[in-house]
Amino acid sequence: MSENKVYIETYGCQMNIADSELVEGILNTEGFKSSKNPDEADVILLNTCSIRDNAEQRIYGRLGNLKKIKEKKPETVIGILGCMAERLRKDLIEKKSVVDLVVGPDEYRRLPEFIDTAFNGEKGIGVKLSRTETYDDIVPYREDGLSAWISVMRGCDKFCTFCVVPFTRGRERSRSLDSIISEIKTLSDRGFKEVSLLGQNVNSYSDDGNDFADLLSASAAVDKSMRIRFTTSHPQDLSDKLLYTIAENENLCNYIHLPVQSGSNRILELMNRTYTIEHYLNLIEKAKKIIPGVSFSTDIITGFPTETFEDHLMTIDVMSQVRYDGAYMFKYSPREGTKAYKMNDDVPEETKVKRLNEIIELQQKVSYEINQELIGTETTILVEGFSKKSDQFLSGRTDTNKVVIIPVSEEIAAGDYVKVKINRATSATLFGDVVEKKSAELEKEKLTA
Ligand code: SAH
Numbered sequence: 001m002s003e004n005k006v007y008i009e010t011y012g013c014q015m016n017i018a019d020s021e022l023v024e025g026i027l028n029t030e031g032f033k034s035s036k037n038p039d040e041a042d043v044i045l046l047n048t049c050s051i052r053d054n055a056e057q058r059i060y061g062r063l064g065n066l067k068k069i070k071e072k073k074p075e076t077v078i079g080i081l082g083c084m085a086e087r088l089r090k091d092l093i094e095k096k097s098v099v100d101l102v103v104g105p106d107e108y109r110r111l112p113e114f115i116d117t118a119f120n121g122e123k124g125i126g127v128k129l130s131r132t133e134t135y136d137d138i139v140p141y142r143e144d145g146l147s148a149w150i151s152v153m154r155g156c157d158k159f160c161t162f163c164v165v166p167f168t169r170g171r172e173r174s175r176s177l178d179s180i181i182s183e184i185k186t187l188s189d190r191g192f193k194e195v196s197l198l199g200q201n202v203n204s205y206s207d208d209g210n211d212f213a214d215l216l217s218a219s220a221a222v223d224k225s226m227r228i229r230f231t232t233s234h235p236q237d238l239s240d241k242l243l244y245t246i247a248e249n250e251n252l253c254n255y256i257h258l259p260v261q262s263g264s265n266r267i268l269e270l271m272n273r274t275y276t277i278e279h280y281l282n283l284i285e286k287a288k289k290i291i292p293g294v295s296f297s298t299d300i301i302t303g304f305p306t307e308t309f310e311d312h313l314m315t316i317d318v319m320s321q322v323r324y325d326g327a328y329m330f331k332y333s334p335r336e337g338t339k340a341y342k343m344n345d346d347v348p349e350e351t352k353v354k355r356l357n358e359i360i361e362l363q364q365k366v367s368y369e370i371n372q373e374l375i376g377t378e379t380t381i382l383v384e385g386f387s388k389k390s391d392q393f394l395s396g397r398t399d400t401n402k403v404v405i406i407p408v409s410e411e412i413a414a415g416d417y418v419k420v421k422i423n424r425a426t427s428a429t430l431f432g433d434v435v436e437k438k439s440a441e442l443e444k445e446k447l448t449a
């Protein structure tokens, strides 16, 4: 058994956070000790992201810093995990001498073996993608806390033309419902209060006749005082059954991340998003009827090949119609190997930036307005701990995923559900006063005027 110390740094999406916990689980079983300090670690792993070029540039920058550690302690093993490992494979080892091993997302079981090889001075590479690997039986390493991530499926079969994920994560596959439910039970016993179910397209979850709505109902039933969240929903596959399931279960959060990407049907088609804006807007309307108080966030790309000013205006139009609670907005970044890579990246950089700034500004205005309307209303938050800025304040989240700051009080601790009245708001944060501490049993609170 190894007694070596391993330090993991995680980049990219929540699925990578969940994967790093899996990796720690695998390595701890082999005797590795987790460390929070790269300087004292025997093994340094970067779990990487390839989604846009700037994500990869960050990793190259970080490898530059790690070189110094390796110069001081040449026996340190440095490994690249995650999407960059899969995308760049042996290039990483050949071009970056500091890298000892490259292990893709479906080969983590073999990590102890690769690390052993690296300790013996040989470089290792494992980048096979699997059609079946879901790490069902691996217990992820998690410190005690309130909130946990669980990957319920891996890979993606959608092949949006801009996206590298189907190439870095492979084919779509679902984890068994039973194993997910038993993991949620364990988390509930450990005192966790919130679980986020993760997948690139959770709505196509399927296990033995159970769809994602079935998985959500089963998850919600484990512990009614536990909040269940999920991400990401693809607009093509969001079923009515799913909407009703959210509406019927008190502890399924009224919050849907529904990436639209563009407001123009022509661009959506070029992106292979497989829905029209009309379908998308209908879906939003339907969800608002079925789930009163539901909130939405989205992802948007500006400057996709051939995007005209008119296309851009259509995106602005959709944002103004939906009035998202939040949006993640990006400049198009060409990714080698994808279909869009073969299209001419013809929107000039300054136009991409200008359009991006315009939609960011619009979203900030809308978020501000939505939050102003909440002043005077009451809502229930799950308290997460001290606020980032001061230990005189506590921070929590609404069911709709908004951050609320309240004054510290002796009766209130992290993990409590508290009813608050909103008294002030910015575009990103709500501020409130405590109305009452709630019992553990969650009661679905609608924002009431
Ligand atoms: N599975 C999720 C998204 C995962 S990637 C979904 O289908 O919505 C997160 C976001 O990154 C995407 O929604 C998209 O907006 C953005 N993105 C992906 N590839 C990109 C690229 N090549 N350039 C810019 N943004 C990109």
Ligand code: SF4
Residues within 6 Å of the ligand: 156, 157, 158, 159, 160, 163, 164, 165, 166, 200, 201, 234
């Ligand atoms: Fe990428 Fe599209 Fe799959 Fe999302 S659904 S991961 S954007 S290919």
Ligand code: F3S
Residues within 6 Å of the ligand: 011, 012, 013, 014, 015, 016, 048, 049, 050, 051, 082, 083, 164, 165, 168, 169
């Ligand atoms: Fe990045 Fe891979 Fe996630 S490319 S966004 S880490 S699936």
